[in-house]
Amino acid sequence: MTFASFLDSLGPFFAVAGMALASFLPGMGSAKGVGIGGQAASAVVTEDPSQFGKVLILQLLPGTQGIYGLLIAFMAMINIGIMGGVATISAVKGLAYLAACLPIALAGYFSAIHQAKTSVAAINLVAKRPDQFGKAILFPIMVETYAILALLISLLAVMNIGNMPI
Amino acid sequence: MAILPMERIHLVAMKRDRKSILEMLQRRGAVEVSDIQNEDEVFTKADTATTCGLFEKNAETARSAMEILLKHTDIKKPSLAFLHGREAISVETNDAFYEKRDDVLRDAQRIVQLQRNIAEAKAEQLRLEAGLEALVPWMDLPVPQTFGGTRKTAVFIGTLEGEHNLEGVLAQLAEAAPDLAPLHVEIVSGTKQQTSLLVMSLKKDATRAEDALRAIGFARPPAASHLAPAVQKQRLEEQMAEATKTVADAEEEIRSYAGQWDDFRFLEDHMTMRAEKYGVIEKLAQSAHTFVLQGYIPAGDAPALQQELTDTFLCSVDLEDAGPTGDEVPVKLKNNWFSEPTESVLEAYSMPGKGEIDPTSVMSIFYYVMFGLMFSDAGYGLIMAGVCGFCYLKFRKNLEPNWSKNIRMFFWCGISTIFWGVIFSSYFGDVVDVVSQTFFGHTVSIPPVWFYPMEKPMLLLVFSLGIGTIHLTAGYIMKAVTCARQKDYSGILYDAVFPIAMWYPLILILLGSDMFVTIAGFKLTLPSIVTPICLAVSGVAIIGIVFTGGRESKNWGKRLLKGIYAVYNGISGWLSDTLSYSRLLALGLATGVIASVMNQLGALVGSGFFGVVVFIIVFAVGQALNFGINVLGAYVHSNRLEYVEFFGKFYDGGGRKFSPFGIHTKHYKIIEEETKS
Numbered sequence: 001m002t003f004a005s006f007l008d009s010l011g012p013f014f015a016v017a018g019m020a021l022a023s024f025l026p027g028m029g030s031a032k033g034v035g036i037g038g039q040a041a042s043a044v045v046t047e048d049p050s051q052f053g054k055v056l057i058l059q060l061l062p063g064t065q066g067i068y069g070l071l072i073a074f075m076a077m078i079n080i081g082i083m084g085g086v087a088t089i090s091a092v093k094g095l096a097y098l099a100a101c102l103p104i105a106l107a108g109y110f111s112a113i114h115q116a117k118t119s120v121a122a123i124n125l126v127a128k129r130p131d132q133f134g135k136a137i138l139f140p141i142m143v144e145t146y147a148i149l150a151l152l153i154s155l156l157a158v159m160n161i162g163n164m165p166i
Numbered sequence: 167m168a169i170l171p172m173e174r175i176h177l178v179a180m181k182r183d184r185k186s187i188l189e190m191l192q193r194r195g196a197v198e199v200s201d202i203q204n205e206d207e208v209f210t211k212a213d214t215a216t217t218c219g220l221f222e223k224n225a226e227t228a229r230s231a232m233e234i235l236l237k238h239t240d241i242k243k244p245s246l247a248f249l250h251g252r253e254a255i256s257v258e259t260n261d262a263f264y265e266k267r268d269d270v271l272r273d274a275q276r277i278v279q280l281q282r283n284i285a286e287a288k289a290e291q292l293r294l295e296a297g298l299e300a301l302v303p304w305m306d307l308p309v310p311q312t313f314g315g316t317r318k319t320a321v322f323i324g325t326l327e328g329e330h331n332l333e334g335v336l337a338q339l340a341e342a343a344p345d346l347a348p349l350h351v352e353i354v355s356g357t358k359q360q361t362s363l364l365v366m367s368l369k370k371d372a373t374r375a376e377d378a379l380r381a382i383g384f385a386r387p388p389a390a391s392h393l394a395p396a397v398q399k400q401r402l403e404e405q406m407a408e409a410t411k412t413v414a415d416a417e418e419e420i421r422s423y424a425g426q427w428d429d430f431r432f433l434e435d436h437m438t439m440r441a442e443k444y445g446v447i448e449k450l451a452q453s454a455h456t457f458v459l460q461g462y463i464p465a466g467d468a469p470a471l472q473q474e475l476t477d478t479f480l481c482s483v484d485l486e487d488a489g490p491t492g493d494e495v496p497v498k499l500k501n502n503w504f505s506e507p508t509e510s511v512l513e514a515y516s517m518p519g520k521g522e523i524d525p526t527s528v529m530s531i532f533y534y535v536m537f538g539l540m541f542s543d544a545g546y547g548l549i550m551a552g553v554c555g556f557c558y559l560k561f562r563k564n565l566e567p568n569w570s571k572n573i574r575m576f577f578w579c580g581i582s583t584i585f586w587g588v589i590f591s592s593y594f595g596d597v598v599d600v601v602s603q604t605f606f607g608h609t610v611s612i613p614p615v616w617f618y619p620m621e622k623p624m625l626l627l628v629f630s631l632g633i634g635t636i637h638l639t640a641g642y643i644m645k646a647v648t649c650a651r652q653k654d655y656s657g658i659l660y661d662a663v664f665p666i667a668m669w670y671p672l673i674l675i676l677l678g679s680d681m682f683v684t685i686a687g688f689k690l691t692l693p694s695i696v697t698p699i700c701l702a703v704s705g706v707a708i709i710g711i712v713f714t715g716g717r718e719s720k721n722w723g724k725r726l727l728k729g730i731y732a733v734y735n736g737i738s739g740w741l742s743d744t745l746s747y748s749r750l751l752a753l754g755l756a757t758g759v760i761a762s763v764m765n766q767l768g769a770l771v772g773s774g775f776f777g778v779v780v781f782i783i784v785f786a787v788g789q790a791l792n793f794g795i796n797v798l799g800a801y802v803h804s805n806r807l808e809y810v811e812f813f814g815k816f817y818d819g820g821g822r823k824f825s826p827f828g829i830h831t832k833h834y835k836i837i838e839e840e841t842k843s
Contacts (some may be wrong), residue, residue: 016213042685047690057798057802060795060798061547061802064795064799067756067760067795068752070760071755071756071760071763072765074759074760074763075759132511133513133514134511134515134805134809135514135515137802137805137807138806138809138810139807141803142806142810143805144802144803145746145749148748148749148752148753149745149748151752151756152627152748152751152752155623155752155755156623156624156627159620159623
């Protein structure tokens, strides 16, 4: 096997690397995010158990990035053909899948953590003023926007790479 | 879509009727009582804070008593209590309770006291246990631990750390005090941790013996008793039995109150109601024989209440128009059956402020549509609409207003979800395809009414942005309506018409471009004359904004700069606001794709009995998880699109919600039969 043909055979590897990044980076971010949200939420429930429902929602907000990452990973998996067992794609295409996974991988990881910090602040807000839940939930949602935009680009890219003549 | 007009009510009546009038007003729940500020020589205000505090404390006692009863008896709180609402009782039942309230309160206090006794007895038991434990090493000691010796001898009773034998102790003592006559040492008991000793010396050697003992680490037992250990043990055991009996007796007595469960629930409500009533009394102005009450009442309820008050009591009731709601005057919303459920979404943001309109009805349509688009699965929608519809039909008579609103809101959201699910062919993802292929060998698909989002994601993106554009336009139209309501007619042109006139022609040009063809997959052929017209309209609007965008500044230089900034802000605002609706696509796809992934995971095992079992388990767990995550996402992002993108165009809020003096109880509500006749 020549070096050039070895390089070209790496297509599936690059694609799977992209899938891995898309699932574990946002997953890590969400795990950390939901974790710190949960600590703040527990503290509130200690004082006022009736706020459980509200703080639970706030805690879960940074959990969506992990789901988005999973979604991209699965979409990539289906598009590459791993589910069917035939994954013969060129190195360029593999790299394209890797690149397509990066938006949700990175934006997902960082937005989950920043969203969690905002969630913690919102949980504190709800603890002090339970009637302001509607506004409190808005602040973490603002952060989520950027995860969704990244998800959108990753999604559209992953879905369209298959049709590219490369 | 409306804010109810409010009237200000002034009631002057005799003080002897105060109780009856206030109780009637409380039962009607139609008047929000305002605090009368000015006092003079004739009219003064009562300070009822102490009484209020007492009632609240009594309500707390009732609550504690019930919690204690729950712990000691097999009374169960009903599950899903919120669905059953409060139990309705008649005025007579309420009055009957009034007679026995003091007895019930005493019982509640007794229960709280008993619980306190139990806690104390349990603490005592712990203390006794520790005492008994400490006695164990001394059980062979025939004298009390404080025994000091006889006429000629001194006795030291105490412990050494670690395990020692007699020879060891004697050797250590000899080393510590070589010139001391040998002491008599007895080992009472020994463990690895400590050795208990009795040491005897001649009285004249007592001081030196004690020094020697201290030098080798001898310590007297803490909390030594003047009774011999065996006697002491017996005494502790007696006390223990007594404490155990106290606990058992108290628990028995608490259980005997189980039958009064409903009385305690009533007591809590009764005290809460009276606390609220006394809170109102504080707001009244009172003279020696009369009192004055001021407040707000929805105009529609006013004449009936006025009639009823003047018919029943000797009093004067004046009504006057309260003017625009928002600042001082509280806001009460009134919407039709379709929009009313989303009032709580508006309330979570803010009630309409002064001069603003109630956006609920317009908001509700978009809310349902966008929620459905993001949840977009017919199966999930069916579950949500089914469960909410069932709960509403079954429990609607007794549902509290808030729960009723929430349930109806999610019912409509569910209906919308079914609609979009059918349009885009998502039934628990692709469960029909997967099941038919895995277990029956040939693929059956339900074709979408419109298209598969997975096949044409760009088309769905354009559709989402289109819905966003309509939503934003609706926001500008609401702005125009608000301006018209405030008679700010130039505002309609500047703040609503110009932004729309600036943006729409640009969209039209974009729709005709080649880029759109590649995105949407179809071509929109526009006559060549359209582009210049569009540019002209847009240009005029932009110039308009340049001149009016900073119209609050007097200085023309400043004004034009602000105007240019407003154009930049307008264009970038339209752009970012519209793109924000791409979340409709992203979350909609996420629901369907994750649901499909769950199905495929379930089908991995293949057909056969085992395969079916695995599929059912994976399907149930996976779909439940996806349902939960996505219903949360759809809910929060629908809220966001309404709050940020839509309300941002026209709505500030800041109004105060109408909160009438009423019966805000937990367990019962009082209904009056005579009102029907």
